[in-house]
Amino acid sequence: MILRDLQVYLAERHTASLAELSTHFHVEAAALEPMLKKLVRKGRVRQLPPPKPCGECTQCDRTVFEVYQWV
Template sequence: MILSRLTDHLRSHGRASLADLARALDTTPDALEGMLKLLERKGQVRRLEGAPCPGGCCKCDPATLTLYEWAGR
């Protein structure tokens, strides 16, 4: 059920951060990571690594810096 909601969200929005996906699906980033890895292996999702904040403080949540982009059909 959540996997279909995840794919629907990415299809409609194109790309989103891990934190945004977790918020939209009312779950935790940890709960989504396995599903996103599965979708990556299937070629439906691309993981886009975010760059550190320009300030270099390294205090940003990594879930807000990692983006996922829909690549499926």
């Protein structure tokens, strides 16, 4: 997978969570994060604010709530 594939996917979907991207590209979330940060710096993608916590639980996977939007 290359940066261009990530851009095309986000442009088509408009928004996607880190977990969705990881599943779609069969890549660990940690490997996607530098590419997403680069796209954010370039102004092509923005990271949406996380939702408010539902409680004191810490069992949720952060990648589900880390959502990126094509600009």
